[in-house]
Amino acid sequence: MSTRTWFITGASSGFGRAMTERLLERGDRVAATARKPERLSDLAGKHGDRLWTAALDVTDTATLRAVVEKAFADHGRIDVIVSNAGYGTYGAAEEFTDEAIEAQIATNLLAPVQLTRAVLPHLRAQGGGRIVQLSSAGGQAVFPGGNLYHATKWGIEGFFESVILEVAPFGIGITLVEPGVARTEFGHSLDVAPALDAYADTPVGQMRQYIEAPAGITANGPGDPDRIADAILASVDVSPAPRRLTLGSDAYQSVHAALTGRIEELEASKDLAFSTDFADSPATEWAS
Structure with a gap:
């Protein structure tokens, strides 16, 4: 396996940190960005100039573009872009x-869109590359109270489903990563909305009790962050790029149930769907 150069957002914690550590240990180069890059100082001391760091709030589009430009200028070529930065919200x-809504969308949806727009000219110019976007099982399945988080993850999945088709001719592969609940800091960083009494005895209120328990939502999650990081890194060696990686038994079960349910609903509406065409309408198919 040849040495690669990676660009990773949100590299100071969670999956981003786990991937950065592994890549440096095996001899790759990492351009790591984080709100607080000083949290990577221990890795800088150990791995020297193979770790390049920059402070980045991914919601600051101008700075994001500048950091991307500098990373490519300093490294010449970047083989893999890992869009990992993000957080979750909870509430009815x-x-x-309004501020919480705008912040969630800015971080989880708009920032990956702008990062992709910033890196694509470089990837095209160098003849290809790989983009890995952290999504979630929540990009396919839903739970009550996750509405904003789901909106961003479903949105980013739709964005990349289309971009995959756009950039394939340039040798650029894209993979959406859909982990389930893993034992990371994610649960403790959730932005939980103030509760309304009206929802106390509803599914939202019941889930809130679980989320706000001292152990947090991720403490007993089935997902092993190290194994998930290993699976993400290994996916880059697969060609063509897998469109999705569903990681974790809970992720598989929830996504499978959601997709199966949607197929059943679609099939139940088939006759109605066809009945709304003009009688002489030719058959057409959406690109896939």
């Missing part, structure tokens, strides 16, 4: 403030 739709 009417419990959120």
Whole structure:
């Protein structure tokens, strides 16, 4: 396996940190960005100039573009872009403030879109590359109270489903990663909306009790962050790029149930769907 250069957002914790550590240990180069890059100082001391760091709030589009430009200028070529930065929110739709809504969308949806737009000219110019986007099992399946988080993850999946088709002719592969609940800091960083009494005895209120328990939602999750990081890194050696990686038994079960349910609903509406065509309408198919 040849040495690669990687660009990773949100590299100071969770999956981003686990991937950065592994890549450096095996001899790759990493351009690692984080809100607090000083949290990577221990790795810098150990691995020297194979670790390049930059402070980055991914919601600051101008700075994001500048950091991307500098990373490519300093490294010449970057083989893999890992869009990992993000966080979760929890609450009933009417419990959120406008600011919380805008912040979640800015971080989980708009930032990956802008990162992709910033790196694509470089990947095209160098003749290809790989983009790995951290999504979630919540990009396919839902739970009550996850509405904002799901909106961003379903949105990013739709964005990349289309971009995959756009950039394939340039040798650029894209993989969406859909982990389930893993034992990372994610649960403790959830932005939980102030509760409305009206939801106390609803599924939202019941889930809130679980989320706000001292152990947090991720403490007993089935997902092993190290194994998930290993699976993500290994996917880059697969050609063509897998469109999705569903990681974790809980992720598989929830996504399988969601997709099966949607297929059943679609089949149940087939006759109605066809009945709304013009009688002389030719058969057409969406690109896939």
